[in-house]
Amino acid sequence: MIKDIFIVCRGAGDLATGIIHRLHRAGFKVLALETKKPAAIRRQVSFCEAVYDKEITIEGVKARLITSLDEMDEVIKQGVVPVIIDPEGESIAKLRPDIVVDAIIAKKNLGTFMDMAPLVIGVGPGFTAGEDVDIVVETMRGHNLARIIDKGQALANTGIPGNIGGYTSERVIHAAAYGFIKNIRHIGDVVKKGDEIARIYEKYDNNTSKSGFQGEYVPVNATISGIIRGLIRDGFEVTEGFKIADIDPREGELKNCFTISDKSRSIGGSVLEAVCSYVSGM
Structure with a gap:
């Protein structure tokens, strides 16, 4: 059975x-x-x-x-x-x-x-x-x-993401430096190419009464225009090259962010x- x-x-x-x-x-x-x-x-x-x-x-x-x-x-x-x-x-x-x-x-x-x-x-x-x-x-x-x-x-x-809306590697964003992610935008947000969607801070202390993010930061910008389909959670520790975000160029596919692919x-x-x-x- x-x-x-x-x-x-x-x-x-x-x-x-x-x-x-x-x-x-x-x-x-x-x-x-x-x-x-x-x-x-x-x-x-x-x-x-x-x-x-x-x-x-x-x-x-x-x-x-x-x-x-x-x-x-x-x-x-x-x-x-x-x-x-x-x-x-x-x-x-x-x-x-x-x-x-x-x-x-x-x-x-x-x-x-x-x-x-x-x-x-x-x-x-x-x-x-x-x-x-x-x-x-x-x-x-x-x-x-x-x-x-x-x-x-x-x-x-192959290391090349699947084609979605005519984009492959362009739609996936990797960390440009070591640090801790602070999200500026959210999954489901519509963004334009170049918009800041997150920051990678040098330090993060989740025990502090403040935001916890400290030191200098590296901005994470949208590589293409579209909907943020995936974005790693706040405070996550990443290394350079780590996959941190995914943008779907099909702006009419918002529900795809919240359903199984x-x-x-x-x-x-x-x-x-x-x-x-x-x-x-x-």
Whole structure:
């Protein structure tokens, strides 16, 4: 029975959220594993934000941070997705899930192997189906997006973001310096090219009664005109080159900032297909 199948998903960023959302809606029990400081920029559609805000609801599905595995079963009974801080996946051996999905999207394998569960799925590049995982799901936009691979690897990461509205690398903004982010604008705001959307400060002290941001700062300006689709949260510590924002040039697509993307849904559908195929053969 579907309700008896337990799945652990490593990662709860925007792509992982599409996977978790589909699995949960299909009736599977899912636990999400995250880091202490998730770095999602599409924060409105990432279950990992529960790490900071304790709870988040995305398209009718609620996720809640738990601090102990003892809380997991009760949260699942409530129809909520539990999220626990476990970047190393140490809880997997204790829980012995039926299925493990690695959707960290690190572009490399951070420690997921076939002996973790009867079915192990790797999402994106960095995995080899038939060696370290059973199945790989393609994440590269294009003809093969969300293809299920039972032997071999996904396409290598090109470092070039997918084309949206005619823009690729121009729409994604990376930190020009080390420091701490202070947002000037917000996800969903319409901006013009050159507008200041954030600042990178030298220091940040969240214990101060003032704003907490100190020292000199480097402005972060919009690289193109459009809607801020993703923006890393206030106070986040970034290194030079770190991905911090994403602008959608399609100004009429405001709702896209707050809904799961087509890419995420496609990948989630393929993971669901792989899971259902496995369950039907049990």
